Amino acid sequence: MSRVLITGAASGLGAALADAFEARGDEVLRTDVVGLDTPSLVPRDGYSTSEILRLDITSEDDWAAALAHVEETWGGLEVLVNNAGVAGGGRLDVAGLDEWQWIFDINLFGAVRGTRTFVPLFKRQRSGRIVNVASLAGLVHPAGMASYNAVKAAVVALTETTGHELAAYGVTAHVVCPSYFRTNLMSSIRGADTALAGVMSRLVDESPVSAADIAAAVLDGLDRGDEVILPDPAGRAAYGLKQADRATYDVVMRDQARKLDEGAQG
Known part of the structure; x- marks a missing residue:
């Protein structure tokens, strides 16, 4: 049995990960900044919520309180899951610098603070x-998503560095890079590029993959000891194309850029 702290666990992938860990008998501290009184946290058949704690990942005081809670309640921790994050992006001449700063403070520095x-x-x-939830956008970089691509690539780099630095202490680091899957992440999106937001929302809504599917694949990847976890077929195919045939990959990405511009123009 492991003791697991998950950020952003009130809904979406965070809730699905918490359910998956609990279903196999692990103790879970579900944390989030909102929504911890939702019905999804009510104990259900076969497993129950272990602990619930409010945690704003942009607050160092909240992180200190989470550490104190873990030490006082459990005396240790096996798994830290930096899952909480927001959606964003926008073409380079549309997205404002304030949007870049907002997404980096949450999606990158939230994981840095937790780590x-x-x-x-x-x-x-x-x-x-240490498990950091990034995105396929950290490995594959579609047009119109510069800030999101950059912040998720930074999470990938943070994770690899963490693994190297802490290997001598018996600590491992793992990064999760899913493609689009059905979740409520798009409720957090903000920014001036409404054309991109529309495309992203459609891809999320039409995905055949659920948050529970991703969570199950993440646990399988952790059990194998994978340092980079690509939990869905679409993500593995896209990253495989980039590695195997960069020229074709570039054609696909630039065609997507053209379609985004055409869609925005009308």
């Missing part, structure tokens, strides 16, 4: 797993 908070504990234990 920095728990690294001393993991070092003392000489064990632990």
Whole structure:
């Protein structure tokens, strides 16, 4: 049995991950900034919510409180899942710098704050797993999504660096890079590029993959010890194309850029 802290666990992939860990007998501390009184957190057949804690990942005080709660309640932690994040993006001449700063503060520095908070504990234990939820956008970079691509690529780089730095302490780092799947992430999107928001919302709504599907694949990847987890077929195919045939990949990406511009113009 593992002790697991998950951010952004009131809904979406965070809730699905919490359910998946709990279903196999792990203890879970579900954290989020809102929504922790939702029906999805009511104990259900076979498993029940272990702990619930409000945590704003942009607040160092909240992170310190989460660490204190873990130490006082459990005395240690096996898995930290930096899942909480927001949707964003926009073409380079449309998205404002304020949008870039907003998404980086949450999607990158939220994970940085969580990692920095728990690294001393993991070092003392000489064990632990840090799981950062990035996106396929961290590996494959569609047009119109510069800020989202950049912040998710930064999460991939953060995770790899973390794994190298903490290997001597028995701590592993894993990054999750899903493609589009059905979730409520788009409710968080903001920005001036409404054309991009429309495209992203459609891809999310029409995806055949659910948050529960992604969560199950994440746990399988962790059980295998995968450092980079590509949990869905579409994501694996897109990244495989980039690695195997860069010229064709570039053609596809530039065609998408053209269609985005044409759609925005009318």
